[in-house]
Amino acid sequence: MKNLNADIAVIGGGASGFAAAITAARNGAGKVVIIERLPRTGKKLLATGNGRCNLSHTEITEKSYRTSYPYFSEVIVGFEGAESFFGGLGLLTYSDSQGRVYPYSNAATSVLDALRLEAERLGVEEICDYSVQSISAEKGGFLINNSLFAKAVILCTGGCASPSMGSDGSGFALAEKLGHKIIKPLPSLAPIKCNDSMVRALKGLRVNCKVSAYLGKKLLKSEVGEIQFSDNALSGICIFNLSPLAAEYGSDMSICVDFMPEYDYNSLLDLLFSIKKQRRECALEDMLTGIFQKRVGQSLMKGAVSLPLNSKSSSLKPEDIKRLAALIKCRRFSVDGLSAFTSAQVTHGGVFGEEIDEKLCSRLVNGIYFAGEIIDADGDCGGYNLHWAWASGCLAGKSAAEFIKSRRKA
16 A cells, blocks of 8 residues: 555444544544455444344443443443434434334445445545554654554454454554553353253254343343353353353353243242143153243253153152242353354453543553444443444544644644
């Protein structure tokens, strides 16, 4: 690439990168360029929400996030909101019954097209298929790869999740070379590994449950939703929302699955005694048919009683029914770790938040800004992480533009 000068270089052409570039250009930053290591910008954005792009949530609060950034709440509260931001780009949105915000078209391509159209209108230049290896401070700005000079740089490189879509962790190396501490990046919103016979027996099934994370006897967090059983792992949105805790506590954590959260233990006990009476001549393997999918019912029965599954239900003793009820209400799974970054949606960890000021500027290197997943901040499933990308990107872009304009006056 030929030597090129810019006022602001945005490194990373994802959600936060586009938000930063557009906002910087709107605020009179001058020449703004987006640098993307892949052949095209926005690849990861196109995959979000199963191609529908769950771009925000109607109820954004700090409790849905984990972060070391001290001004996190101020950033998400101060943001105009994803619906307003995209409304200004001509993109219509709607929210579903669970508060998840989507483009009206139900297509992630519409979101990316709206961002690209606005960036093009504002004169933002895209430099793709270009990997940033170095950023060095020079008089009046920064030299990128010894070829591109920018007065300010916004790092929007993402984390390590889904590396094939652009987030390969290279941004952490750049931040570290600039003197920043990196909180160890770990997979988040990822399947949780469980080397358990029941997980293998139920491979391919989806079951509505309540899942609870425990550290010993201490309840850490509970979620309700659909759990998916796969190869030695538990998956599904409710499991993803427990995965940051699994990343933090590892094998010290366990997961309790309540297969019938609508019933308390005593109500379930009454139900099971009634079913036993009704199906006393049925084999144990069929007793729970009508409540659970057959494999689920068989696995629970096998785990609760020592009798052969071809035994009649009438052979169950009251103690057997009590053990079955207890197992249905809490089948405990030991955590054996998380799946790899290739299966993760976001990164837990990143640039230490205490080293970033309220304008998302580095406290260590003036003129360096951060936005999005590169910062130690990650949220639950449901549009929270993209909301953070828009909010932080817009603030970083505005702050960088103000920095450039102050330099012009000096």
